[in-house]
Amino acid sequence: MITFEAVTKRYPDGTVAVDSLDLDIPDGKVMVLVGPSGCGKTTTLRMINRLVEPTAGRVLIDGRNVADSDPSKLRRGIGYVIQQTGLFPHRTVEDNIATVPLLIGWKKASARARARELMDLVGLDPATMAGRYPYQLSGGQQQRVGVARALAADPPVLLMDEPFSAVDPIVRAALQDELIRLQAELHKTVVLVTHDVEEAIKVGDLVAVFRPGGHLAQVDTPERLLGAPADDYVRDFVGFDRGIRRLSFFPAAGLDLATDTVISAVTTFADAITAGRRAGEPWLLVAGADGRPLGWAAVADLAAGSPAAALADAELAPVGHTFRPDTDSLRAALDATILSRTERAVGVDASGRAIGTTSYERLRDAIRAAEDAADAGAGLVRQTAGEAR
Amino acid sequence: MQWSWIPQNWSIIWPYTLDNLLLGLVPPLIGLVISVPVGIACVAKRWLYPPVLSVASALYALPSLALFVVLIDYTGLGNLTVIIPLTLFSLCVLLPNVVDGLRSVQEPVRQAATAMGFGQLRRLVQVELPLAMPVVIAGLRIAVVSSISLASLGQLIGVSSLGYFFIDGLQRDFPTEIYVGLALTLLLALLCDVILVAARTVLTPWARGRRIAPSALTPGLPPAMGPA
Numbered sequence: 324m325i326t327f328e329a330v331t332k333r334y335p336d337g338t339v340a341v342d343s344l345d346l347d348i349p350d351g352k353v354m355v356l357v358g359p360s361g362c363g364k365t366t367t368l369r370m371i372n373r374l375v376e377p378t379a380g381r382v383l384i385d386g387r388n389v390a391d392s393d394p395s396k397l398r399r400g401i402g403y404v405i406q407q408t409g410l411f412p413h414r415t416v417e418d419n420i421a422t423v424p425l426l427i428g429w430k431k432a433s434a435r436a437r438a439r440e441l442m443d444l445v446g447l448d449p450a451t452m453a454g455r456y457p458y459q460l461s462g463g464q465q466q467r468v469g470v471a472r473a474l475a476a477d478p479p480v481l482l483m484d485e486p487f488s489a490v491d492p493i494v495r496a497a498l499q500d501e502l503i504r505l506q507a508e509l510h511k512t513v514v515l516v517t518h519d520v521e522e523a524i525k526v527g528d529l530v531a532v533f534r535p536g537g538h539l540a541q542v543d544t545p546e547r548l549l550g551a552p553a554d555d556y557v558r559d560f561v562g563f564d565r566g567i568r569r570l571s572f573f574p575a576a577g578l579d580l581a582t583d584t585v586i587s588a589v590t591t592f593a594d595a596i597t598a599g600r601r602a603g604e605p606w607l608l609v610a611g612a613d614g615r616p617l618g619w620a621a622v623a624d625l626a627a628g629s630p631a632a633a634l635a636d637a638e639l640a641p642v643g644h645t646f647r648p649d650t651d652s653l654r655a656a657l658d659a660t661i662l663s664r665t666e667r668a669v670g671v672d673a674s675g676r677a678i679g680t681t682s683y684e685r686l687r688d689a690i691r692a693a694e695d696a697a698d699a700g701a702g703l704v705r706q707t708a709g710e711a712r
Numbered sequence: 713m714q715w716s717w718i719p720q721n722w723s724i725i726w727p728y729t730l731d732n733l734l735l736g737l738v739p740p741l742i743g744l745v746i747s748v749p750v751g752i753a754c755v756a757k758r759w760l761y762p763p764v765l766s767v768a769s770a771l772y773a774l775p776s777l778a779l780f781v782v783l784i785d786y787t788g789l790g791n792l793t794v795i796i797p798l799t800l801f802s803l804c805v806l807l808p809n810v811v812d813g814l815r816s817v818q819e820p821v822r823q824a825a826t827a828m829g830f831g832q833l834r835r836l837v838q839v840e841l842p843l844a845m846p847v848v849i850a851g852l853r854i855a856v857v858s859s860i861s862l863a864s865l866g867q868l869i870g871v872s873s874l875g876y877f878f879i880d881g882l883q884r885d886f887p888t889e890i891y892v893g894l895a896l897t898l899l900l901a902l903l904c905d906v907i908l909v910a911a912r913t914v915l916t917p918w919a920r921g922r923r924i925a926p927s928a929l930t931p932g933l934p935p936a937m938g939p940a
Contacts, residue, residue: 372827399829409824413842413918423828456918472828482827 330380340366341537355523358533402473402481410457417453423476441471463494546572570654573693580679593630614676736860743802751810772804794866802855809851813844
């Protein structure tokens with residue numbers, strides 16, 4: 324646990340970068356500090372490893388004031404990743420990563436073995452990349468080396484200062500996914516600074532929104548930040564489509580799919596018309612013998628055809644996007660539904676078999692239920708926290 | 713040009729060449745040993761560099777022959793009288809390169825080193841000095857070539873160098889000797905330069921494909937036109 328207790332940083336020219344900050348960063352979580360430039364987020368980060376010393380207040384790691392530790396020793400136990408990577412141009416990828424293990428006295432061979440292990444972890448092939456120099460790497464590869472170097476001595480805490488800002492959007496998304504994957508494996512206490520609220524919501528377990536002048540506006544889960552911004556500042560900061568984005572945090576498993584709309588390709592037109600009327604649906608999803616969706620049949624059009632013909636011979640509208648109720652979010656389900664010209668989307672299982680279909684009505688009910696549950700749950704958490712205080 | 717003169721006089725050509733080489737190498741090496749700590753101090757204390765640079769530039773402007781004459785009173789007609797002025801000139805060339813080299817280390821690299829737990833001394837030795845090397849070697853090339861060329865002047869006060877062949881050739885009106893001295897001076901300079909370039913390639917493989925800062929070629933005078 325990293326704790327800020329009434330921490331203030333005032334520079335000699337009178338600028339206050341951080342003003343009486345109280346913040347708890349729980350172990351094993353990703354805490355994202357986000358805010359506009361000049362809000363004190365980077366200063367806050369750098370006070371953890373004493374690159375910046377607070378003017379007042381205390382920064383504690385597991386109850387110990389960092390001001391009481393020798394700075395160099397403290398820093399060897401805290402990983403640090405920066406935007407411009409700060410890789411040593413004169414050291415190979417392998418030796419860059421081995422830096423901290425060597426500093427804390429590992430044998431060269433074991434430090435290098437560890438470096439190769441980490442290259443695997445961050446998705447760099449040791450056989451081809453170990454001997455390269457930083458100038459021979461792409462921006463994304465450099466950033467991966469930076470992350471590997473920070474993790475080399477297995478520090479419990481990882482500080483990341485705008486780690487993905489300097490790479491293009493596609494590489495950035497890949498690196499963010501990688502961080503999420505790594506974190507699921509490593510459970511570090513990560514403090515990540517960014518000005519990109521999308522990134523904060525994507526990678527953060529908790530997000531601290533800073534206001535200009537070094538004040539905290541809100542510390543909450545990404546879902547709560549989108550669902551219940553503390554004030555207009557946070558509301559503006561998280562952006563205009565926060566209602567849609569919040570749906571990413573609600574699993575599509577909560578969606579009640581229609582199953583009587585899924586019908587086999589061997590069904591005759593006459594039976595299909597009956598089934599459609601019974602279900603009260605204008606569209607039926609036709610599935611093949613293997614259960615995979617083939618396309619949509621319009622019930623109204625079937626009457627024009629021969630009643631004995633099978634659906635396999637009917638003209639079908641394309642299936643469109645599908646989603647996985649067990650792994651996708653309501654946002655994915657809604658997106659698939661919006662994109663389909665039938666205003667319906669198909670939920671499939673792991674092997675691609677159609678389970679059921681959505682409709683706007685069904686989505687609306689699921690979204691309301693999820694939001695109510697989230698708000699009620701968060702309310703309870705709030706209350707308990709209030710009592711504990 | 714009398715080619716047969718060369719093999720006949722090999723026994724004197726060789727020692728003069730070696731002496732010239734020594735006079736060309738020792739001053740830059742001493743200059744390097746002095747300019748590294750001074751350069752580090754100038755980078756650490758910013759206010760120090762402008763006055764130090766002014767003094768160095770003023771020294772660079774002194775005619776070497778005048779320095780020889782002044783020094784004879786103190787150090788006599790020995791090697792030292794030549795080595796001291798050449799060392800001063802090397803220093804003038806090397807110091808700005810050491811300072812520029814250290815300053816060429818990018819701030820994120822410095823910051824990352826600190827954040828990983830490097831102390832100041834370790835950061836200097838393991839990160840900043842190695843990264844300054846390409847720029848320092850660029851300065852060393854100029855210093856060595858200048859010193860090799862200037863060393864011949866030592867002959868004017870009797871210090872053995874390839875300058876002997878210029879003076880002797882002139883006095884005896886024998887151009888072959890002058891050409892040989894000239895060719896050997898060029899050859900020595902070229903040889904040393906090739907060795908330094910090779911050293912740079914081996915020592916700083918990471919700098920391939922990177923440019924050396926233009927300031928590495930200061931101060932402005934090309935070596936052939938150096939202070940005489």
